[in-house]
Amino acid sequence: MSTPLTLYRPDLALGRDVQVLHRAATPEFFGWLEHTRPAAGCSRPIRLTGTIATVNAGTGRIISRLHTDELPDGALYKACGNRRESQCPDCAWVYQGDAYQVVRCGLTGGKGVPASVGRHPVVFATLTAPSFGAVHHRHVARHTCATRQRCDCRPTPCHARRTAGTCEHGQPAACFARHDADDPRLGQPLCLDCYDHDHQVVWNYFSGELWRRTKQAIERHLAALCRKRGIPLVRVVTASGKVRWVPPVRVSHGKVAEMQRRAAVHFHVLLRLDGVDPDDPHALVPPPAGITVNDLEEAVHVATSRITVTTAPHPDRPQGWLIAWGEQVDVRRINMAGGELTDDKVVAYLAKYATKATEVTGQQFARLTSATIDGYADPEGDHLARLIDACWHLGRPTHTNTAGGAPTAHRRQADLDAQSNAYAGLRRWAHMLGFGGHFLTKARRYSVTFGRLRNTRTVHRRAEDDETADTITVGTLAYIGAGWLTEGDALLANTAARQRRESRRVGREELAYEAWLTGAAA
Known part of the structure; x- marks a missing residue:
């Protein structure tokens, strides 16, 4: 890549549209798009710096070596790989x-x-x-809708109990509402103190x-x-x-x-x-x-x-x-x-x-720590705040150090707590409300593994890039940051990724249609 692109320094004070224009106006814009293609579409790609070497697989001889300073933005982009749809x-x-x-x-x-x-x-x-306590729920006794994803059937009353009265905390023990599918009360306890x-x-x-x-x-x-x-x-x-x-x-x-x-x-x-x-x-x-x-x-x-x-x-x-x-x-x-x-x-x-x-x-x-827990946990708060507080409280250290307060024992206190307290992991998984799986x-024998699918995809991409089978790429890379440099870069890369994905989808549909026509003609 040429030097001017590596010297690109975006002005973060500019608006997104101006950032897009500045990036698109650079002579090496299409080279930048190709360079970011492996991470294009990712909401928060990983930026790496270091050396990338091409090595002969048979002899171990280094064929070529490239430093990321010679690449656009002086970094290598890698997709974050986050499985959560809300994150990426x-x-x-x-x-x-x-x-x-x-x-x-x-x-x-x-x-x-x-x-x-x-x-x-x-x-x-x-x-x-x-059940850990009564919660608001939506129940349809008999569905007549065409699809459950857009169910518009009339539900039964939530907790229709004429003689229920109130609980020991003075909260109604009945609910006669017919909750909609998007009702925010769904899943919330009828009484937080009873739950x-x-x-x-x-x-x-x-x-x-x-x-x-x-x-x-x-x-x-x-x-x-x-x-x-x-x-x-x-x-x-x-x-x-x-x-x-x-x-x-x-x-x-x-x-x-x-x-x-x-x-x-x-x-x-x-x-x-x-x-x-x-x-x-x-x-x-x-x-x-x-x-x-x-x-x-x-x-x-x-x-x-x-x-x-x-x-x-x-x-x-x-x-x-x-x-x-x-x-x-x-x-x-x-x-x-x-x-x-x-x-x-x-x-x-x-x-x-x-x-x-x-x-x-x-x-x-996100994962909670001692510095951030106070913003989420509250024993007198709403349902989620009480669950997080329960995780943090039950996962507290229960092993008391009586070795005279030696510095070594103090440093190992967390390890001692984890060994003596079967609930210590609740703090680690407080952001997941206790679920750590x-x-x-x-099962091992059930099916193919994620690793095999990823390896197959890597081999396919190498074949697309015309990489020969007798060479391997070895990277000595270090983390320098996460995310696109500007909002404009994110917009350009994500738009290009969506266009490529849509093009592949249309191509697959056309191939399937052509195969169907061929089969019908036969």
């Missing part, structure tokens, strides 16, 4: 596409997953949290452990059915040469967490029933004929009704909290003749929630 719509769009592929390949095969998985029994389970905020954040925090034990209970139930029906164990040889006898069925899952309006998470889980190949334990084979989708559905109901977790003692609650699933456990069959749900509908549904977090509650939080997880 473009990166979330990419993540959502990857999530769609991860979930779909586990149902229909592809990208290294055999197509035979499409014949395996699969159920779609929705597991919810229990058990501590239990809810603890449930969010330990919900991952509850799911882990539930998954184990589902597999144990199926293994017991195999023994009862005379289906023998399978002999497998591990990589170390040891012989193991394992149950002939196993369950692979893909799970998405969704934050409800009351700020409690619930899980949407795809559970696929697989068999075990004695010659190749990693192969995906159908389950034995004696185990059906009915057994998988029964196993889910049995496990969710029996499995609970009792948390460790806490100074505020020595007996701990009971963590269990709520009464609303919905299990439906998919991927089979006469199934209640279709593959495409479930996959799109799960991929949509993979880019969400706490937005449904009406708030978007990833919003999309899967």
Whole structure:
């Protein structure tokens, strides 16, 4: 690149439109657009500085070396990769596409997953949290709308109780309103003082452990059915040469967490029933004929009704909290003749929630610290403020240092608290209202990984840039900042990204239409 572009210094005092004109008037404007293409569309790209070297993969000889000072703006732009749509719509769009592929390949095969998985029994389970207190809700007894996304059906009254009276805090224990879908009262407790905020954040925090034990209970139930029906164990040889006898069925899952309006998470889980190949334990084979989708559905109901977790003692609650699933456990069959749900509908549904977090509650939080917590936590505040306060209060240090106040012990206090206090992580995840898990997880055998999809995309981009397979690019880079230099740069880069994305979409539609015409003509 030529030197004048690297000397570009935007005037931040100018308006956005003038910034656009100044950037577009530079002779190397189109080179700048091409340079920022990998991060174009990103709301807050990462700017890196350092050296980029092209190395021969066979000999290790450096073919060329480039410093970022020679590039436009003197930096390398990289997309932030944030999965949350509220933070970066473009990166979330990419993540959502990857999530769609991860979930779909586990149902229909592809990208290294055999197509035979499409014949395996699969159920779609929705597991919810229990009640922590009465909240405003919208319930439609019978839907007559064309689509749930734009439901205009008349709901039933919220809490129609003629004899409910008031709670011990003087708040009405009934609500006769028929809430609209966008009513801000939805998910809010009828009485903030009656609501058990501590239990809810603890449930969010330990919900991952509850799911882990539930998954184990589902597999144990199926293994017991195999023994009862005379289906023998399978002999497998591990990589170390040891012989193991394992149950002939196993369950692979893909799970998405969704934050409800009351700020409690619930899980949407795809559970696929697989068999075990004695010659190749990693192969995906159908389950034995004696185990059906009915057994998988029964196993889910049995496990969710029996499995609970009792948390460790806490100074505020020595007996701990009971963590269990709520009464609303919905299990439906998919991927089979006469199934209640279709593959495409479930996959799109799960991929949509993979880019969400706490937005449904009406708030978007960054990680909270001791310096910022006072602006969000309030034991006498609204519903979210009390939940955050519960996270911060329950996650407080409970280990008292009695070693004479030595500096070393003081520096290690945080580590001691984390080891002795099972709730210490609540402070780390206070911005997520206690939930510290990833919003999309899967079993190892369920489907393709995000890493493989990203690597495939990287190889494709290298092929587009005419990079040869016998060379690799090695960067020695350091972080210098985040975000576009000006609002004008952001507008130009994002507009170019949208145009390229729309062009690709139109191209795909034209190719699909041409393929359809060819097939119709044949």
